Amino acid sequence: MNIGWYLAVSALIFTIGAAGVMTRRNPLVVLLCLELMLNAANLALIAFSRMWGNSDGQIFAIIVMVVAACEVTVGLGVIVAMARRSVPIDVDELRELQG
């Protein structure tokens, strides 16, 4: 398949993830949609890496995966802390960061 097809799939997944971040109110699902957007970027990086026949883009994708794992860890830690303190798990209700 041509590289353009992969880029089209990547753009679609990124758009779906962006729509989810804007429409969902559960912070867990918002984190999942952020994962979708990061994965779409990964797919584009690897498609361009294949386009040039150069492995540098794959290293970039691996680093993006590491950053995504860090973001998930901290985000889930915040959600667990919210559940412990009986704060409503709703993005619209959360207006302050004071612990």
Next chain:
Amino acid sequence: MSGLFFFVAALGAIAGAIGVVTLRNSFYAVLALVGHLLSLAALFLLLRAQFVAAAQVIVYAGAVMVLYVFVVSYVSEGPFQSTPGAVTGGARVLAYLFAACLAAELMVAMLGNGLEAINSKGAQYDPGFGNPAEIGKLLLTKFLFPFEVASFLLLIAAVGAVVLARRRGGGIDPTDRPVLSVMDMVRDERLGSMAESVHAQPAVGATAPAGLESGERPNEEGGW
């Protein structure tokens, strides 16, 4: 044949993404994301990125998603059973409009840019392209600094998650303290705890502050 594989994997990836956004139960949303990640790994394989595909399946679909499942089951068991749904009304229309504009813009930027290589199957590549050996060599030579920074970032994230999600209040109620070993009966219950280290409560062997009964401890919020 690779075209057939591409369409199956791409349809799976897009269907998984739509499932993540639309499914109301967040547990099913996590499962949809697992399917999405597996389809994406198949796409990576079609692009000759074997190592990234394997890492995607093992690290992402394996480890990170298990973390998600644990947190989903932990949170949904709490006092807040009602998980919030999607936004409604004008905000929803505006969000979908913005997403449609974003899709159009991305399509124009990626497919309408006139780059000739986008309409090709890709350049010639070495036989070792995307191999674990090649990726490892690059990570330890050309990209050593980003590699080390990434490992440091993972360490910081792990410590930060522990600090964020730890149990607040510091105090351990001596009545519901589990006895795990013989040493638990002998040593003081606050020995080595975070509350002792920051003097939130009287340390081992110290006298209780004035105004408190000996067995009564202030149940402080906020830890340190």
